[in-house]
Amino acid sequence: MTKLQVAIDLLKTEDAIALATKVAPYIDIIELGTPLIKSEGLSAITAMKEAFPDKKVFADFKTADTGSLEAEMAFKAGADYVTILGSIDDATIIGAVEAAKKYDRAVVVDTIGVKDRVKRAQEVSKLGVEFVELHAGLDEQSKPGYSIDVLIDEASKAGVPVSIAGGVNKNSIAKVKASGAVVAVAGGAIYGAEDPAAAAKELKEALS
Numbered sequence: 001m002t003k004l005q006v007a008i009d010l011l012k013t014e015d016a017i018a019l020a021t022k023v024a025p026y027i028d029i030i031e032l033g034t035p036l037i038k039s040e041g042l043s044a045i046t047a048m049k050e051a052f053p054d055k056k057v058f059a060d061f062k063t064a065d066t067g068s069l070e071a072e073m074a075f076k077a078g079a080d081y082v083t084i085l086g087s088i089d090d091a092t093i094i095g096a097v098e099a100a101k102k103y104d105r106a107v108v109v110d111t112i113g114v115k116d117r118v119k120r121a122q123e124v125s126k127l128g129v130e131f132v133e134l135h136a137g138l139d140e141q142s143k144p145g146y147s148i149d150v151l152i153d154e155a156s157k158a159g160v161p162v163s164i165a166g167g168v169n170k171n172s173i174a175k176v177k178a179s180g181a182v183v184a185v186a187g188g189a190i191y192g193a194e195d196p197a198a199a200a201k202e203l204k205e206a207l208s
């Protein structure tokens with residue numbers, strides 16, 4: 001079954017925890033977005049894991065170097081998953097995977113900015129990562145003509161475990177599920193909704 005991940009791109013830990021409290025019943029993975037971690041630091045990860053010990057906590061570090069060091073920082077703070085950029089050298093991903101083995105946690109590779117996401121997903125899947133995020137970032141999504149259908153098509157071709165992030169919402173969720181993605185990542189569709197709990201519930205039900 002496709003899991004549901006909420007991407008929390010807010011800037012304050014207390015706001016992130018308040019949102020997670022509303023949506024937790026419908027969510028499998030709680031993602032602390034890169035801006036939140038940059039704003040609040042590692043303490044945001046620790047606070048989220050302490051508030052939700054039974055949920056997977058995902059630290060969206062988007063690490064570009066010193067993979068082992070940064071992954072260890074995330075895991076020590078309480079993260080279950082850390083992201084490493086797919087556009088960088090394999091050595092960074094391998095270092096992070098070694099740290100994940102030490103802490104019994106997992107690495108997710110983020111393909112933001114990668115030209116051939118399917119090829120890179122297949123390459124890095126051989127390095128021991130948990131899954132690969134087929135990702136169009138918020139800036140890419142704002143460009144004219146963007147459609148999540150590109151990511152959905154790639155997920156169906158990848159042949160390795162992938163998540164989809166980049167405009168998952170109630171209109172696209174059925175196609176995301178049908179693509180075989182192991183995780184659907186929804187940010188704005190949940191934290192930007194008038195009723196985040198209802199939005200998360202609707203997405204979760206569509207994945208069931």
Ligand SMILES: O=C(CO)[C@H](O)[C@H](O)COP(=O)(O)O
Binds near residue numbers: 034060165186
């Ligand atoms: O990682 C991110 C930006 O770099 C976002 O969290 C991700 O793109 C999901 O957000 P949305 O569902 O709002 O597109």
